[in-house]
Amino acid sequence: MTRDELKTMLESRDVTFRRVAIDEVVMSFPVHSDLFFSAFHTDDESAMEMANAARQWMPVLRDGYNDAMTKFESPGKYAVFSNLAESYSVFIKEMYKDIASLDGNTAQRTKDLLWYNFPGLRTELKGVANQQKQDRRRQLMVFVTGKCNMHCPYCFSMELQKSSISKTDMMRVLSWAQRNKVQSLLPCGGEPLMYENIDWLIQETERLGIKMYFATNLSVRMPDMMLNGKSNSIEQLHVHITNELFNDERLMSTFRNNLRLCRENGTDIILRGNIFADDSENHYDEWFKIAKDADINALNVAFTIPSHKGINSFVHFDLIRAMIPRLRRILEQGRENNIRVSIAKPLPLCLFPEDMALDILRHNHNASFCNVNEDDGMHNLSLSTDLRFSPCLGVDEPSVPFSDELGWDTLRDIFSKAIGALQSQTLLEHCDSCFLYHRRLCQGACLSYKQPRRNGGVPCGN
Numbered sequence: 001m002t003r004d005e006l007k008t009m010l011e012s013r014d015v016t017f018r019r020v021a022i023d024e025v026v027m028s029f030p031v032h033s034d035l036f037f038s039a040f041h042t043d044d045e046s047a048m049e050m051a052n053a054a055r056q057w058m059p060v061l062r063d064g065y066n067d068a069m070t071k072f073e074s075p076g077k078y079a080v081f082s083n084l085a086e087s088y089s090v091f092i093k094e095m096y097k098d099i100a101s102l103d104g105n106t107a108q109r110t111k112d113l114l115w116y117n118f119p120g121l122r123t124e125l126k127g128v129a130n131q132q133k134q135d136r137r138r139q140l141m142v143f144v145t146g147k148c149n150m151h152c153p154y155c156f157s158m159e160l161q162k163s164s165i166s167k168t169d170m171m172r173v174l175s176w177a178q179r180n181k182v183q184s185l186l187p188c189g190g191e192p193l194m195y196e197n198i199d200w201l202i203q204e205t206e207r208l209g210i211k212m213y214f215a216t217n218l219s220v221r222m223p224d225m226m227l228n229g230k231s232n233s234i235e236q237l238h239v240h241i242t243n244e245l246f247n248d249e250r251l252m253s254t255f256r257n258n259l260r261l262c263r264e265n266g267t268d269i270i271l272r273g274n275i276f277a278d279d280s281e282n283h284y285d286e287w288f289k290i291a292k293d294a295d296i297n298a299l300n301v302a303f304t305i306p307s308h309k310g311i312n313s314f315v316h317f318d319l320i321r322a323m324i325p326r327l328r329r330i331l332e333q334g335r336e337n338n339i340r341v342s343i344a345k346p347l348p349l350c351l352f353p354e355d356m357a358l359d360i361l362r363h364n365h366n367a368s369f370c371n372v373n374e375d376d377g378m379h380n381l382s383l384s385t386d387l388r389f390s391p392c393l394g395v396d397e398p399s400v401p402f403s404d405e406l407g408w409d410t411l412r413d414i415f416s417k418a419i420g421a422l423q424s425q426t427l428l429e430h431c432d433s434c435f436l437y438h439r440r441l442c443q444g445a446c447l448s449y450k451q452p453r454r455n456g457g458v459p460c461g462n
């Protein structure tokens, strides 16, 4: 494609033509950097289209814990992921060149659009762009019950007490949530559908205008509100496909029936498969069959994380290299079946072959850095069955007892510091020379691996 053809296609009214041209510009950025930046000079829509493509191909621009991000130094400083450092260095040079060539107003507008579209660039643009605060939807995860009908060896909640939050306490929690402008409630467990008051909880959240989404094994009787499709508050279900299903026809039949009903009711569903330390009898092929039968095109997979005491069958780092072929096969099967496979928990990408690491980074938002820091460290606020707040299901320290008077801002002041410290902490010896670490694009793993109290005081990652 000649440069003139490329320009014509970029200006085309045909979306497909534009998309092809944008991909070409992004993939050969050093050659077409001027066309890339011109999308950010005037028009919000072309900026958005270009940014969407760029975030896929240059994940460096996309994520990052930008408040703590260190300023980019010479690419030679980085021994791990040095190629990414090189291409980022070219990007920054071209960006400054472009901005310097613009008049005052256009330059400011370009900087603002870049700041808005690329969180990964914000350290570079600090002080030069008008920083807009992006509001996050406030959410609260509540461990409503420790009960479950399954016995998964990898379960994160393995040591949770089998008790439930009483209806009276749950009413206090809902009032608290409403006072503190919580917009989404995530019941968690155990199996949340086994919560004695689940029908009531769905009705109450609906009455209060609070939305819900949650993870479930979907193999128990569904609450009436879900059976008859009358719930407007449930926005999405993350349905776990557990190994036990494949050894028990009755469970599998309940699961398939519930899945069919949810699909018929129009519930948005993402399937979830867990890869754990001893899953020699895995059922990865069946995951895809279930997805295809139910016409679901999204599968979320995770290497399982350590439970509170680290006694579940979680994937230790020593095991990751050996497990890479399994993940590679799952990603290939996703492509073969046209099912989007995403990674649910951050992975130490340096342990993967570079081509695979880059592929994972490009196509997965949370592949190496989770979103627990969003909303000033409150994005994954959790409340345990014994009514204690913690920053996330994977980070249960510090914890603060629930009280009606406690305010969102008080919790935020405590938890944002804890989350920031854990996300900044290096995980492996060579993190300090890694480009992804310095751009805060990799935190190594789920923060549950870094908690010092686990395994009698030793973090599970070491």
Ligand code: SF4
Pocket (backbone or CB within 6 Å): 080, 347, 348, 349, 350, 351, 368, 427, 428, 430, 431, 432, 434, 435, 436, 437, 442, 443, 444, 445
């Ligand atoms: S930050 Fe650390 S764990 Fe992540 S890829 Fe770099 S070296 Fe590996």
Ligand code: SF4
Pocket (backbone or CB within 6 Å): 344, 345, 346, 370, 371, 372, 380, 392, 393, 394, 395, 445, 446, 447, 448
């Ligand atoms: S800390 Fe772990 S459990 Fe929490 S959001 Fe990050 S990856 Fe998920």
